[in-house]
Amino acid sequence: MNIWLGEKRGYLADWITQKWVILTGREIDPETEEWLQGLRGSTRSIGEDFYLHTPESHSLKALKNAENTGLLENLDILRNGSPDTFNAAVKDFYENTVNFGFDVWSEWSGMFKPFGRLLAFIFSRRLEQLNVPLNPMDTSRGVGSEVILLKDNETGETKYRIWMRKKIAEGQVIYAGCYGWTKTPNYELNCIKVVFPLPNGNCIVTMKPTVGTDGSLLLESDAKRFGDPGFYFTCRTPGGKTYARLVRTMRERIHVYTDEQGVLRTDHVLTIWKRTFLKLHYKIYKK
Numbered sequence: 001m002n003i004w005l006g007e008k009r010g011y012l013a014d015w016i017t018q019k020w021v022i023l024t025g026r027e028i029d030p031e032t033e034e035w036l037q038g039l040r041g042s043t044r045s046i047g048e049d050f051y052l053h054t055p056e057s058h059s060l061k062a063l064k065n066a067e068n069t070g071l072l073e074n075l076d077i078l079r080n081g082s083p084d085t086f087n088a089a090v091k092d093f094y095e096n097t098v099n100f101g102f103d104v105w106s107e108w109s110g111m112f113k114p115f116g117r118l119l120a121f122i123f124s125r126r127l128e129q130l131n132v133p134l135n136p137m138d139t140s141r142g143v144g145s146e147v148i149l150l151k152d153n154e155t156g157e158t159k160y161r162i163w164m165r166k167k168i169a170e171g172q173v174i175y176a177g178c179y180g181w182t183k184t185p186n187y188e189l190n191c192i193k194v195v196f197p198l199p200n201g202n203c204i205v206t207m208k209p210t211v212g213t214d215g216s217l218l219l220e221s222d223a224k225r226f227g228d229p230g231f232y233f234t235c236r237t238p239g240g241k242t243y244a245r246l247v248r249t250m251r252e253r254i255h256v257y258t259d260e261q262g263v264l265r266t267d268h269v270l271t272i273w274k275r276t277f278l279k280l281h282y283k284i285y286k287k
Contacts, residue, residue: 105136194207
């Protein structure tokens with residue numbers, strides 16, 4: 001499947017995925033549907049080099065691990081008028097992510113683990129993107145975290161906030177996503193938005209937030225129809241058309257909270273066809 005088809009199409013496996021998005025998705029205008037806008041990846045790789053070398057062609061300047069840099073400038077944008085306020089630790093983490101480190105444990109459902117290994121072999125390790133740990137020992141030596149800002153060269157405005165997580169032992173990228181917020185056509189409140197660049201397109205996850213009475217943050221994507229907060233693939237054709245495909249069967253639930261001992265934690269549950277295939281558990285601490 002790792003057959004090279006040229007710079008425009010990339011590898012065979014990626015090209016087949018792009019064709020699936022085009023044939024089963026719908027054509028969109030990214031200029032008017034801003035909630036589906038995001039950086040598109042190169043056909044080679046989406047690791048750290050993509051973000052550090054792409055800025056020149058986008059008139060952007062990369063700023064890595066700037067002091068007190070977070071995934072969101074202000075987490076309160078996700079309160080959406082809720083009378084409850086975020087726990088100080090949860091708010092500090094999202095607004096000053098660069099100051100935090102992680103311990104991570106992965107828990108795959110047995111029947112889905114071979115599928116995870118296949119995805120890693122065909123896509124994730126080569127692309128250095130969505131490279132989910134296959135067993136708890138993969139991250140036994142810790143996960144490194146970096147935040148990269150891409151700023152407009154002329155105005156200095158921050159255009160993208162990239163959160164890059166790596167296995168410390170191998171230096172291999174696990175996730176490389178752009179974070180921000182948006183509104184989707186069928187949901188009138190602010191959602192968190194994460195864009196994972198992929199060859200000739202991206203994966204966009206939008207999740208609706210809920211503030212817990214304990215100050216925790218719950219993020220959920222459970223789209224039933226196009227335009228709901230959910231899991232989307234987009235693809236740009238050589239002719240300049242853009243297509244988007246909602247994956248209704250894929251759902252996520254992320255809970256960021258402090259436990260009884262005051263430790264900041266995250267439970268991340270992913271399901272497909274209403275079956276849980278992966279759980280990720282994070283212990284988050286100040287560096």
